Amino acid sequence: MDAVNSVTGNAAAAPAGPKKVGVDYDSFLKLLVAELKNQDPTEPMDATQYVSQLATFSNVEQSIKTNDKLDEILRAGFLQQAGSLIGRTLTSPDGAITGKIEEVRVFDDGIAAILDNGEQVVVGGGVTIS
CATH class of the missing domain: 1.20.58 (Methane Monooxygenase Hydroxylase; Chain G, domain 1)
Incomplete structure (x- = not known):
């Protein structure tokens, strides 16, 4: 499991890194x-x-x-x-998680947003930021 997926605990959230x-x-x-x-x-x-x-x-x-x-x-x-991204509103692809981005964590393979409600969301395909 890569760094970004470990933030959400969901291996299906983002594709695995390239294989050597x-x-x-x-x-x-x-x-x-x-x-x-x-x-x-x-x-x-x-x-x-x-x-x-x-x-x-x-x-x-x-x-x-x-x-x-x-x-x-x-x-x-x-x-x-x-x-x-900090200060903007993020909504997860399924719409279940919404909140203001307070912190962003950068990994080698992407970024994860920490919202004001404590949720962590991988910033990737399908995420809405407004």
Whole structure:
């Protein structure tokens, strides 16, 4: 259960975070070095294959850096959104919870509003803020 869902105690309230898929930067480097160490000396790797793998290595590194920057932008957006919510009225998607936002908690994967009646609501799809 992620941080935002733990605030409400409802795992269905927000989608789970992205799963780690594929090979990360360190694993790719280890695979490349192992391949170079274990290649047949009588039939060394073709230079074009080596250059292709180095290009792939560069793409993996660049993707990791891009993802890190996107995460920073997302966190900054959450912080900016959080400040603008205090004092406004929030209504849950089902209309069962309504109240004035007194406090906002920011997590890596979203924000949760604490209302004047003590209720905690994940700010996400279907929530009305006025």
